[in-house]
Amino acid sequence: MRLAHATLSRKLSSSACINQSIKNVVVIGGGLMGSGIAQVAAQSGQNVTIVDLDRKVVEKAQNAINTSLQRVAKKLFKDDLAKADKFLTNSMSRLMLSTNPEEAVGQSDLVVEAIVEKLRIKQNLFKTLDTVAPTHTIFASNTSSLPIGEIAEATQRKDRFVGLHFFNPVPVMKLLEVIRIPETSDDTYNRVMDWGKSVGKQTVTCKDTPGFIVNRLLVPYMMESVRLLERGDATARDIDTAMKLGAGYPMGPFELLDYVGLDTSKFIIEGWAEKFPENPLFKPVPTLNRLVEEGKLGMKTGEGFYKYQKK
Ligand SMILES: C[C@H](O)CC(=O)SCCNC(=O)CCNC(=O)[C@H](O)C(C)(C)COP(=O)(O)OP(=O)(O)OC[C@H]1O[C@@H](n2cnc3c(N)ncnc32)[C@H](O)[C@@H]1OP(=O)(O)O
Numbered sequence: 001m002r003l004a005h006a007t008l009s010r011k012l013s014s015s016a017c018i019n020q021s022i023k024n025v026v027v028i029g030g031g032l033m034g035s036g037i038a039q040v041a042a043q044s045g046q047n048v049t050i051v052d053l054d055r056k057v058v059e060k061a062q063n064a065i066n067t068s069l070q071r072v073a074k075k076l077f078k079d080d081l082a083k084a085d086k087f088l089t090n091s092m093s094r095l096m097l098s099t100n101p102e103e104a105v106g107q108s109d110l111v112v113e114a115i116v117e118k119l120r121i122k123q124n125l126f127k128t129l130d131t132v133a134p135t136h137t138i139f140a141s142n143t144s145s146l147p148i149g150e151i152a153e154a155t156q157r158k159d160r161f162v163g164l165h166f167f168n169p170v171p172v173m174k175l176l177e178v179i180r181i182p183e184t185s186d187d188t189y190n191r192v193m194d195w196g197k198s199v200g201k202q203t204v205t206c207k208d209t210p211g212f213i214v215n216r217l218l219v220p221y222m223m224e225s226v227r228l229l230e231r232g233d234a235t236a237r238d239i240d241t242a243m244k245l246g247a248g249y250p251m252g253p254f255e256l257l258d259y260v261g262l263d264t265s266k267f268i269i270e271g272w273a274e275k276f277p278e279n280p281l282f283k284p285v286p287t288l289n290r291l292v293e294e295g296k297l298g299m300k301t302g303e304g305f306y307k308y309q310k311k
C-alpha cells in the first residue's frame, strides 16, 4: 500500500516538478543538526518533515525547535508580540514528525540526511530512500567528513546528489557549504544554491575533499588542542581562555568539542585516520576515545571535557 502510493507520487512528481522550487523538505535525523536544519527550512516557509528512529527523539526535536524559534522570534519582532506569536505558530505548523523515512520522502523535493557519522549507515539509508523517493527529489548529506561521492554510490541519482554542510547551531551560523561531486548536474547545483539562500545562509562551494573547507581546518585544530592537553602543557580551561582572548574565537576548542559532540568528533578523526594513516594531523586521539567510551559525549549528555546542567 505504502510502496504503491510512493510509486504513484514518484511518477506524478517526475513529470511535473523537474524545475520547480524546493517546497517540501524531509530531514532525516532529529538530533543537534537535523532539528536545526528542519527549523531554518520551516521558518523560511517550507513544509518540513523531521524523521528519526523513535517517537521520543522527534518529539524532543520538536521541543528544541520550538524553544529556538522563540529566541529567533524575539529577535526578529522584539517590539511586536503578535507578529512574534504568528511567526512561531506558522513555523511550527509547517513541521511534521515521522519515524518512517520511506513514507516521509513520498512527496519530497529535497531530502537532507543528518544521521550518525558512519558511511555504511548513511549508504543503507540512501539506498532504501532511492527506491521510494520521487525521481526529481534531490538527496543531500550533512556529513562532516565522509566523501559525498561514496555516500552517493548507494543511489542511482548521483546527478541529484550533493553535500549540504550546515554548522552548529544551525539557526545562528550563517554558512552553508555546498559540495558537488563530478556527477552533480548544474540544475541540482543551482537549485540547492538557491535553496541555501532561501533558508538564510551564505553559500560557499567546495570540491568533495576531506572536511570540505571549514572542518579541514577546524578539526585538526581541535585535535591538536587535545594533544596539547594530553602532553600536560596546559589545562583545558586555560587553552580555551587562550583561544577566546588571544585569537578571538567565540568558544575555546574544548567548549567547541563538547558543543559539536565528542562521538561525532571521534567518528570524524577515526574515519580520516583509517583512510589517511600517513597524515599526522589525523592521528587518533586517546582522550577523546576514552571520554566516548565512558558515555561522556559533551553537552548533549551533560558531560564531556566539562560538566553541564542536564536540560
Ligand atoms: C563539526 C561540524 O561538521 C561543523 C560545525 O558545526 S563546527 C561548529 C561551528 N560552530 C561554532 O564554531 C560555534 C562557536 N560558538 C558561537 O558562535 C557562540 O558561542 C554561540 C552562537 C554558539 C553562542 O553565542 P553566545 O553569545 O555565547 O551565547 P548566546 O548569547 O546565548 O547566543 C548569541 C545569540 O545567538 C542566539 N542563539 C544561540 N543559540 C541559538 C539557538 N540554538 N537557536 C536560536 N538562537 C540561538 C541567541 O539568542 C543570541 O541572540 P542575540 O545575540 O540576538 O541575543
Ligand SMILES: NC(=O)c1ccc[n+]([C@@H]2O[C@H](COP(=O)([O-])OP(=O)(O)OC[C@H]3O[C@@H](n4cnc5c(N)ncnc54)[C@H](O)[C@@H]3O)[C@@H](O)[C@H]2O)c1
Residues within 6 Å of the ligand: 028, 029, 030, 031, 032, 033, 034, 051, 052, 053, 057, 101, 113, 114, 115, 116, 117, 118, 121, 125, 142, 143, 144, 145, 165, 166, 167, 168, 259, 260, 261, 264
Ligand atoms: N554536531 C555538529 O556540530 C555537526 C555539524 C555539522 C554536521 N554534522 C553532521 O551531521 C550529522 C548528524 O550529527 P548530529 O550532531 O546532529 O548528531 P546527533 O547524534 O545529535 O543526531 C543524530 C540523530 O540521527 C538519528 N539516527 C541515527 N541513525 C538513523 C537512521 N538510520 N534513521 C533515522 N535517524 C537516525 C539518531 O537517533 C540521532 O537522533 C553527522 O553526519 C555529523 O557529522 C554535525
